[in-house]
Amino acid sequence: MVAIKVENLVKKFNGFVAIDYISFEVKKGELFGLLGPNGAGKTTTINILSTLLKQTSGYAEVAGYDISKDKNNVRKSIGIVFQEPALDNKLTGKENLEFHAMMYGMGKEERRRRIKEVLELVELRDKGDVLVENYSGGMKRRLEIARGLIHRPKVLFLDEPTLGLDAQTRRHIWEYIKKLNKEEGVTIILTTHYMEEADFLCDRIAIIDHGKIIAMDTPERLKDKLGGDIITFEVEKDSDKFMNEINKLDFVKSVKKHNSKLTIMVEQGEKRIPELIDMAQKNGVKVKSVSLHKPSLEDVFLHFTGKTIREQEAGQKERVRKSMRRFGR
Amino acid sequence: MINKTAIYVLWLREMKRFLRAKSRVIGTLAMPLFFLAFLGLGFGNMNIPGMGKVDYIHFLVPGIVGMGMLFTSMFSGISVLWDREFGFLKEIMVAPVNRVSIVIGRIAGGATTSVLQGILILGISVLMGFKITNISALLFSIVFMLLISCTFIGLGLIFASKMRDIQGFQLIMQFIVFPLFFLSGALFPLENLPVWLRHISSIDPLTYGVDGLRGVLIGISYFSIGFDFLVLAGFSILMVFLGAYFFEKSESV
Ligand SMILES: Nc1ncnc2c1ncn2[C@@H]1O[C@H](COP(=O)(O)OP(=O)(O)OP(=O)(O)O)[C@@H](O)[C@H]1O
Numbered sequence: 001m002v003a004i005k006v007e008n009l010v011k012k013f014n015g016f017v018a019i020d021y022i023s024f025e026v027k028k029g030e031l032f033g034l035l036g037p038n039g040a041g042k043t044t045t046i047n048i049l050s051t052l053l054k055q056t057s058g059y060a061e062v063a064g065y066d067i068s069k070d071k072n073n074v075r076k077s078i079g080i081v082f083q084e085p086a087l088d089n090k091l092t093g094k095e096n097l098e099f100h101a102m103m104y105g106m107g108k109e110e111r112r113r114r115i116k117e118v119l120e121l122v123e124l125r126d127k128g129d130v131l132v133e134n135y136s137g138g139m140k141r142r143l144e145i146a147r148g149l150i151h152r153p154k155v156l157f158l159d160e161p162t163l164g165l166d167a168q169t170r171r172h173i174w175e176y177i178k179k180l181n182k183e184e185g186v187t188i189i190l191t192t193h194y195m196e197e198a199d200f201l202c203d204r205i206a207i208i209d210h211g212k213i214i215a216m217d218t219p220e221r222l223k224d225k226l227g228g229d230i231i232t233f234e235v236e237k238d239s240d241k242f243m244n245e246i247n248k249l250d251f252v253k254s255v256k257k258h259n260s261k262l263t264i265m266v267e268q269g270e271k272r273i274p275e276l277i278d279m280a281q282k283n284g285v286k287v288k289s290v291s292l293h294k295p296s297l298e299d300v301f302l303h304f305t306g307k308t309i310r311e312q313e314a315g316q317k318e319r320v321r322k323s324m325r326r327f328g329r
Numbered sequence: 330m331i332n333k334t335a336i337y338v339l340w341l342r343e344m345k346r347f348l349r350a351k352s353r354v355i356g357t358l359a360m361p362l363f364f365l366a367f368l369g370l371g372f373g374n375m376n377i378p379g380m381g382k383v384d385y386i387h388f389l390v391p392g393i394v395g396m397g398m399l400f401t402s403m404f405s406g407i408s409v410l411w412d413r414e415f416g417f418l419k420e421i422m423v424a425p426v427n428r429v430s431i432v433i434g435r436i437a438g439g440a441t442t443s444v445l446q447g448i449l450i451l452g453i454s455v456l457m458g459f460k461i462t463n464i465s466a467l468l469f470s471i472v473f474m475l476l477i478s479c480t481f482i483g484l485g486l487i488f489a490s491k492m493r494d495i496q497g498f499q500l501i502m503q504f505i506v507f508p509l510f511f512l513s514g515a516l517f518p519l520e521n522l523p524v525w526l527r528h529i530s531s532i533d534p535l536t537y538g539v540d541g542l543r544g545v546l547i548g549i550s551y552f553s554i555g556f557d558f559l560v561l562a563g564f565s566i567l568m569v570f571l572g573a574y575f576f577e578k579s580e581s582v
């Protein structure tokens with residue numbers, strides 16, 4: 001069963017392409033992740049799927065309903081936690097939940113029961129009557145997750161659910177998300193630019209960059225595709241010749257150069273290190289440091305985009321600054 | 330089509346926010362009351378032509394009530410921008426509720442709080458010596474207050490839908506709200522304006538609101554009360570319709 005179907009979705013903002021022909025499917029009960037740096041188009045995708053934005057072209061279905069033609073049914077089927085806070089600070093936690101439940105047409109008795117349940121789930125039982133303006137960041141986030149669940153959505157969108165939270169709260173929220181997905185069978189689509197988060201939570205991940213999906217699979221398979229181990233050499237001086245040499249070795253799957261670092265993908269890395277260092281010396285390349293590790297999603301990202309996610313973000317910030325200047329803000 | 334629960338809960342939210350925002354209420358009441366106190370006292374004994382036989386404070390009170398309605402209603406319409414700024418608009422817009430009900434709920438809430446403030450201004454005026462002759466005058470004045478309120482919430486919604494952020498709010502206050510107020514004849518009789526200005530006044534909805542309030546409260550009006558009612562009702566339907574239209578078309582993210 002398919003919970004979300006996206007076909008050739010495009011979104012342009014005054015000519016700027018934010019989403020560039022993306023297609024994917026999410027199965028019922030799946031926990032699906034959109035992983036990408038700032039400005040990749042994650043939020044835009046979620047906003048379109050939740051009917052808040054109109055796509056420029058393409059087709060999408062959520063819970064079996066066309067997002068363009070059947071908005072009301074889509075809205076009934078989904079819950080959403082927005083990237084930025086969307087609570088009324090002048091209402092109490094309970095009043096925010098009550099507002100939501102009434103907007104979703106729930107009866108009085110059911111409202112009372114569900115509000116109690118979800119407050120318990122996110123451990124805000126005794127904070128229900130406190131004004132939201134007096135909540136901490138983590139409490140607000142938990143309240144928003146609770147709110148997204150009251151009306152028992154079939155599909156839950158979580159846009160950067162743990163952004164800016166401390167490690168402990170983040171762990172906590174991860175547990176809720178897992179529990180929801182496994183015990184209540186809610187289909188979840190979450191966006192993040194934390195690699196560990198995607199890795200820990202998601203059944204399947206789409207890596208999205210500049211509005212395009214550049215890789216999509218389970219975290220394990222994405223990492224396996226890189227194969228074996230990753231050896232990183234930090235080298236001095238010009239290393240192009242050395243790079244070509246090792247590229248010829250048959251146990252080496254691929255070599256990538258990135259600043260002063262060589263990333264070498266090999267099988268059984270621990271056995272290959274001495275050999276590689278010998279070669280470096282023969283080629284007159286001085287190795288400053290060596291490390292060996294299993295591929296992480298970070299490496300996957302680097303492999304597909306040629307950049308680390310942090311660099312992508314730096315570049316993005318620069319771009320934003322430039323465009324802000326252009327618009328005179 | 331119309332979702333009564335949604336309208337009710339949107340209205341309820343406005344009520345709760347209103348009752349909790351004491352400083353906002355005092356803030357919006359302060360200006361009309363200052364106008365009333367200083368102008369009323371300052372011009373109290375002056376004989377201004379075109380006012381008939383009432384004293385200035387009686388002439389002024391309906392104008393100040395109209396002013397209060399104008400300010401609170403515009404603010405209420407524009408406050409959609411604050412909801413956008415604080416993200417709550419997304420929570421409203423993603424709910425399975427048709428846009429018409431959302432607009433009605435918003436207007437119902439805004440109109441209730443505005444009219445409450447109008448009645449409060451009227452009550453304080455009574456303490457300051459303003460005489461209300463009968464109960465029906467009070468009831469009719471509430472009808473006019475409601476119409477003024479709907480008109481300007483509608484106008485506020487139009488602006489809110491066309492603006493991206495709250496930066497332009499001050500501009501709207503300076504270049505729209507104050508001129509609407511001064512042109513309405515709230516402070517002086519329209520007869521005293523030059524003809525060309527009177528033409529501009531005649532397209533200001535508040536002119537008919539203030540004139541109608543004067544008609545029902547002190548029995549003096551430039552137009553007939555029925556005419557004021559019809560024109561103002563026309564304006565309010567138009568503005569609510571346009572406000573809803575632009576709100577529906579604007580994007581919430
Ligand atoms: N309303 C808008 N008008 C113009 N451009 C927009 C608008 N919304 C988003 N964009 C642009 O579209 C691109 C994608 O933005 P989006 O918010 O979807 O990124 P994201 O992946 O969610 O990033 P982040 O991790 O920062 O939340 C960005 O370059 C952004 O500047």
Ligand SMILES: [Mg+2]
Pocket residue numbers: 042043044083159
């Ligand atoms: Mg985002």
